[in-house]
Amino acid sequence: MRRGKRIKQAGAENDPMGFVRMVAVSATGEHQRKEVHSGLLAQLLGLLPLRHDEDQDWITGVAEALSRALGGPYRVGTVEAAWEDEVLRRARERLAVELG
Numbered sequence: 001m002r003r004g005k006r007i008k009q010a011g012a013e014n015d016p017m018g019f020v021r022m023v024a025v026s027a028t029g030e031h032q033r034k035e036v037h038s039g040l041l042a043q044l045l046g047l048l049p050l051r052h053d054e055d056q057d058w059i060t061g062v063a064e065a066l067s068r069a070l071g072g073p074y075r076v077g078t079v080e081a082a083w084e085d086e087v088l089r090r091a092r093e094r095l096a097v098e099l100g
Contacts, residue, residue, distance in 0.1 A: 022061045029065025038098040041069060045091050059084070066091045 015021055025047065028040050047062045063084045064074050070090050 018058065022058070025061055025065045026068075029068035032069030033071060036098055038095055041091065041095050041098065044069060045088070045095060063087050070094060 025044070028044060031037070032041055032044070044062065044066050066087045067073065070087065072087070072090075
């Protein structure tokens with residue numbers, strides 16, 4: 001099982017609506033804005049590709065957390081696939097730099 005999938009499933013029975021997980025994802029993005037922790041960034045990156053298996057709110061939340069981690073804004077208006085793809089590209093570039 002992929003690491004991102006384990007994070008998504010952790011505690012699912014106690015958080016059926018996913019609110020606690022979304023708060024944790026959001027807080028991780030905010031933390032990454034000020035700190036360099038490639039492990040956390042890698043875990044966030046591992047969550048976004050699950051978008052085909054998840055609902056749009058989860059996708060948007062993870063993409064926003066990545067955007068915040070990269071110093072960007074929360075989304076404004078509707079989320080477009082192009083915005084998500086750009087956030088994912090920038091996050092991968094940052095992770096590559098952090099890992100050297």
